Amino acid sequence: MPIAHKSAISVGMLYVPVSLHKTTRETGISFNQLCKDDSGNHQRIKYQKICPSCGKEVKSSEIIKGFEYEKGKYVTITEDELERIKTKKDKTIHVIHFAKITDVDPIMFDRDYYLAPEPGGEKAFELLRQALFSSKKIAIAKTVMGNKEELVALYPTKNDIIAKILFFQEEIQPIPSINKVQVDxxxxxxxxxxxxxxxxxxxxxxxxxxxxxxxxxxxxxxxxxxxxxxxGNEQQTxxxxxxxxxxxxxxxxxxxxxxx
Structure with a gap:
């Protein structure tokens, strides 16, 4: 199983090197987009990255990140510069506190990863898993993945620990207005x-x-x-x-x- 991200769980002085693995895989049928050609000689649509200034196709290796701070004005950021601003804590899954499993509303769950201990971290990992599982607690942590800081719940199971990436509260939409009615x-x-x-x-x-x-x-x-x-359609009720x-x-x- 390919590794999606490498990090380490840090709880105070406890440091457990781990790797994150996706918990799901795509099984749905995917369709290609084709040109609707009357001759029946369908060809796949190609998406090219064209520079509007020089009109040439740009290779992935020639593309850099830029932030538009004013209309039409950009400041560029390299991958090396993005790495420089990450602290040692940012590069770990640093535990902030522990909480009851029932404390987190399921609407907060975004996506999951399996956590697997790296060589040398197996005993500390198992100790943490058993302690969380028997206490019916989760660890609330933060880490940086890519260019985004993630809020994480380390959720123990009978066999491993699931890293549940959580939405921040500001990302959750307010509940739509619902008219309350009396129920008999x-x-x-x-x-x-x-x-x-x-x-x-x-x-x-x-x-x-x-x-x-x-x-x-x-x-x-x-x-x-x-x-x-x-x-065949089912009979309408x-x-x-x-x-x-x-x-x-x-x-x-x-x-x-x-x-x-």
């Missing part, structure tokens, strides 16, 4: 019965991307020179009152007839 007690009890009747353990291995399978089948159909057949809808849905749940 009978409706609430019926809704709770529905939830209870459909509650079962979550098993991640039981779920797969069914649409991707349909998409691959459709692609193969086109490769075979056949037309894609329109999928007639508008009914909330209580009746809950009762009917509960009956369907009890009969295991709710489509998945």
């Amino acid at each position: 007690k009978k409706e609430l009890e019926m809704a709770k019965m529905l939830i209870a009747s459909m509650t079962e353990p979550f098993k991640a291995e039981e779920y797969e991307d069914e649409y991707q399978a349909k998409l691959r089948e459709a692609i193969q159909t086109k490769i075979n020179g056949q037309e894609i057949v329109t999928a 007639t508008a009914i009152d909330l209580m009746t809808a809950l009762q009917q849905t509960l009956e369907m749940a009890n009969n295991h007839s709710i489509p998945s």
Whole structure:
């Protein structure tokens, strides 16, 4: 598994060298953009980086970073200069404090990385993992990745530690205005019965991307020179009152007839 970032967890005098690995991979089908040519000789669209001043295509090695401080005026920053402003603390995942696992609202979670100890750091890493896991605590930390300081929650599991990159509070949009309405007690009890009747353990291995399978089948159909057949639509539900809808849905749940 490729390493996304190298760093070290620092807690006071404790220093644990670690590497960060992406927790997920892209499995969706990707399409190329082609020229809509009537001759059927489709060609991939190319995106070229052209300098508007000289009109020439610019190679990646010839591109530098610049910040527009006034309209049309830029100050350039090199990668070496970006490294110079990073302190030793910036280059580590420095723990600020510990907190309860339930303290962080899930809306704060941005993306995850697996943490893996580098050679020599295995024992300190395992000590930290066990201490966090048994205490049901997370470590709140900060680090710099690329050109951005990240807020991080070190989240212990039975086997390792997940580095959960958090949004800063200023990045979270305010909750949309919602008109509060009164809920009937009978409706609430019926809704709770529905939830209870459909509650079962979550098993991640039981779920797969069914649409991707349909998409691959459709692609193969086109490769075979056949037309894609329109999928059958489910019957539309007639508008009914909330209580009746809950009762009917509960009956369907009890009969295991709710489509998945």
